[in-house]
Amino acid sequence: MSATLMRTVPALRGALRSGVAKPAAALASTSFVRGKATLPDLPYDYGALEPYISGKIMELHHKKHHQTYVTGLNSALETIASGDPVAAAKAAPLLNFHGGGHINHSLFWENLAPASREGGGEPDGALAKSIKEDFGGFDTLRKQVNTALAGIQGSGWAWLVKDKNSGTLSVVTRPNQDPVSGPYVPLLGIDAWEHAYYLQYENRKAEYFDAIWNVINWKTVASRFEKA
Incomplete structure (x- = not known):
């Protein structure tokens, strides 16, 4: 940030x-x-996340x-x-x-980051350990996030958050543009508004939810996790 x-x-x-x-x-x-x-300026070109976005x-x-x-x-x-x-x-x-x-x-x-650079893959270090402890592993986290995204009625966001009090990770959703608040620190957010995917994926939003994992910048997510 x-x-x-x-x-x-x-x-x-x-x-x-x-x-x-x-x-x-x-x-x-x-x-x-x-x-x-x-x-804010983007840290990459508009076309850098293709073919995923x-x-x-x-x-x-x-x-x-x-x-x-x-x-x-x-x-x-x-x-x-x-x-x-x-x-x-x-x-x-x-x-x-x-x-x-x-x-x-x-x-x-x-x-986000281009797949040719930091984008995609899985987190490592302390963040990976916490994901293992709180979700059972990365695959389970990914499934929970995608399930949360699919369950959003209308527009909104799904977030991987860290509880400032307990230090545990969880997945939460927020409607419209409501920001993450309370004891939660946002680590990773995925936009489920139609403007984030419709020109490319049309009504196949589940494909967008799968594709975006190829350009997640785990370096920035891990940095937020460590500072939370």
Whole structure:
């Protein structure tokens, strides 16, 4: 995750948890509100994840969909910081939706890497050991994630998370763009929205859920695991 996002995510998560119950003046004082959310650069070319995820999908997903969340988030933050309680109340759901979309996608891009580089395979080291202890092995983890993805009604995400209290791993789902919260630290997220796969896989979303494992960047997932 970029240094800028690392600084701004805690403030945004606090705002998401508090909603308009937090005074607009306090929200306006956070580093996130003082700045502007920006679209992060991808650490690879749009076509680098082919054939598993097409360049056309990646370009549309990043430049159009993620940019929409960034624009919506900045607009919601400005409205909430304006001091107008009525406008702030209307903006609160947009803060959650667009803010969650920005957080989720910023993590998602770093979850991925070309198969010719770090993408695919299986994790090793401490992360692999924890997966063995909590799931019985990598194959079981993969099946649980894909089952969770298939069970999402409408749009949402499936996440591999680490419990900050117990240190255990589990798989959770979140609807729409709701971010992971509570005691969980997100390690790996897979986007189940249609815009993540439909241009290539059409209604065969199970094929997308299988294919994306070929471009998972376990190096970044392991880094989050170690820092959690």
